[in-house]
Amino acid sequence: MTYVLIAAGGGLGSLARYLASTAIMTRLGSRFPVGTLVINVTGSFLIGLLMTLFTERQASPYWRPLLVIGFLGGYTTFSSFEWETFAAIREGGFWIGIANVFGSVALGYAAVWMGALLARR
Numbered sequence: 001m002t003y004v005l006i007a008a009g010g011g012l013g014s015l016a017r018y019l020a021s022t023a024i025m026t027r028l029g030s031r032f033p034v035g036t037l038v039i040n041v042t043g044s045f046l047i048g049l050l051m052t053l054f055t056e057r058q059a060s061p062y063w064r065p066l067l068v069i070g071f072l073g074g075y076t077t078f079s080s081f082e083w084e085t086f087a088a089i090r091e092g093g094f095w096i097g098i099a100n101v102f103g104s105v106a107l108g109y110a111a112v113w114m115g116a117l118l119a120r121r
Contacts, residue, residue, distance in 0.1 A: 015074075
């Protein structure tokens with residue numbers, strides 16, 4: 001059952017990542033990979049929220065494989081983030097690459113922290 005939950009969550013998370021990132025980039029059309037940044041920050045918020053809820057409150061053992069390992073594993077885009085940073089720097093966008101690294105790390109950390117705070121209320 002755990003494997004089915006992880007696979008189902010991963011498929012849904014990957015689809016959500018694709019749809020959200022495509023919609024963001026279609027609207028903004030920027031050289032900066034803002035779609036990936038938004039996905040990483042919202043994924044960080046959700047993992048902070050969910051893991052705090054799951055570890056500090058009684059939760060079904062099925063929620064973590066479905067939502068954290070599966071959905072968020074498919075939703076977050078760290079490998080895409082790394083590639084887009086590399087590509088930006090390689091193509092002469094040094095400051096775009098650096099902004100992406102610092103933006104993703106700083107905003108992602110802040111989102112985990114806020115998600116954990118919200119879960120404790």
